Amino acid sequence: MMEQRNENSHWLNEVLTIEQEILDGRMPGTMKLQAIPEEIRMKSPLLLRAACEDGLLNGRIIETKQWLESALKGFAAQADESSMLSMMGMLGLLYEQVGDRQEAQPILAFLRQEWNRTPENCNGFVPWALARNAASEGLESGGDPNAANPLYFAAAEAFRRESRPVWSAFVLLDRLLFDPLTVGDSDWQLWLLYLERHLTEETYRDALYEVLAHRRPSIEQCDRLPARFAYLCKAVLLQAPHDKPVHELAGDIEIQVYVSAAKVKQLLASGNRVRAAIELQAMERLQQIVSTPATRRLYQSLSSSVHHQGDETEQQWQASESAAIDGSAAAEAEGEQQSTPVRWRIKLIDGILFSTQQGATAEPVWKRRKAGELLVYLLLQPGYKANREQVIERVFGEGEAAKRSNQLYVTLHDLRQTLKDIGMSQDPVYAKRGVIGIDEGIVDIVDAEVYITLSRVGDQLWLDDREAACRLYDEALPLYGYLATELPGTEWLERIREQLIERQTVMLKRLAAYYAEQQDEVRVEQRLADWIALRPEQEEAYEAMIRHCLYRSRRAEAIGWYRRLERMCRDNGTEPLQETKRLLWE
16 A cells, blocks of 8 residues: 555656646656556646647547547636637648548637637647648648648647747648748748747657758668658758558548658559559549648649550640759859849839849830739749649639640740840749749849738737837838739739738838837828828728827817718718717717
8 A cells, every 4th residue: 555655756756847847838758648547647647638739640540539529528617718619720730641531521610709709818739739730621622731830820829829849840840831832931941940949859850950940861860760751851941752551641641642742653663554553543533632732732643654645735735844944954054154133123013024133124025914913823832932733723713734734834934024024034933743832043022022021020020129119111011012003804813912902901000000119200100101092992991090180189170080081981882880979979
């Protein structure tokens, strides 16, 4: 009996120690957690949560699901709503990994409702689960899977607020593996600076940072990551020979897609195309359950290798890619003999215009409007490049695959010719290994890219350093305008224009609030007037101006702004809200 009490006392002290580590934002190691007897571990909701987190990273899907359900009940008994949402977020992520959409649907619907209602109560696992779900739905519906980006970064930010930088890093790693070709550099660099400062004394620190910073880790660095991410990093970032994953990951559908792809490659290498085609069908079925842009590109590449007899358009495409690659290799061989290319400043806002530092300007004349659309689309992508399938879907829309491929082939030719006509001596457009892009070497700056970068960095700084954020906002504001005026009526471009006007609106609102705190009356009024001019249909803008005038005891001006609001509402067949009326007359 005495020995039993001593043993219980020992484990109690161990549990208290590990619980304190968790409360301090540290991540207990797998071995330390597993050393505690399960009957003791299951009685502590904190240890149970840590075990669930470890299970998500390393597999053990069946156990982790059971643990999550137990933890959910434990936190429900404690009426701990925030922790309950965290468990539900992890459960949603688990369902996304195994492709269990039916089980996931009610949980994700509830999480979406809570996230929209009270995001401050949601742990980072909530927006993370919503991000993966939004991305999956985007791929299925033909929408933009990168629309989930704000949720990914919101998840990383939520973990940052909790002082859990290691989980911010895992969210960013998941985003990188989801689609490495579309990771933006500006936001990424800010997060790397944060992780460099705060990702300390963690088991996975060095490996995580190296992968996120360089995106080409060594095999050894991958192996130091948790089992799930170790396998995915080698498969996605290194395209290394695939070892069989650990048994615990057998139910992870995303990983099984890469396992199936490895088998296809091995069969192709051995010349067994019939078996490779059968395995490719298995990979396709897995992709119908869980899919990412990275797995889709891999599937399309392998499908092309298995079914090498394509139509004439595809043969033309392959020939053009081969020629581009050969031309690039020849150019590299002559590197020292070639002069430094002219770098162009490209204006996309309020009209497309090219200029050089020497003062030369050129305005492109489009033989086909799609060539202009393709140029603008590529210049708005990270690194001025995108995968071929993404370009076809966004720029050329729906239709027969062969026809759209032919349109892309013809449009590339037109774009190259148009850019050569304005004075670009070398080929500025490339098509290599399924990627379409503009040569970064010929681009000095793109005004839209500068505008978006200034605004995004300002957004990152807003919570911690409003003064620095507002300096960037003030620098970005004058750059705003109508994107690519020569290209009206383009659906994907209209969406980006709407995003830019919303971005400009947010900056004006924040600047007005900041200058009000600084009691800079002139600048407050200027930003509010700019807001009204930009969004004359937004009653919120008039209300802010009326409040500002009343606070400064300028009632006559406040009434003047209200009359303008009345005219706007009358033109739109509406009336001002009662709340706005009461500002002046109650």
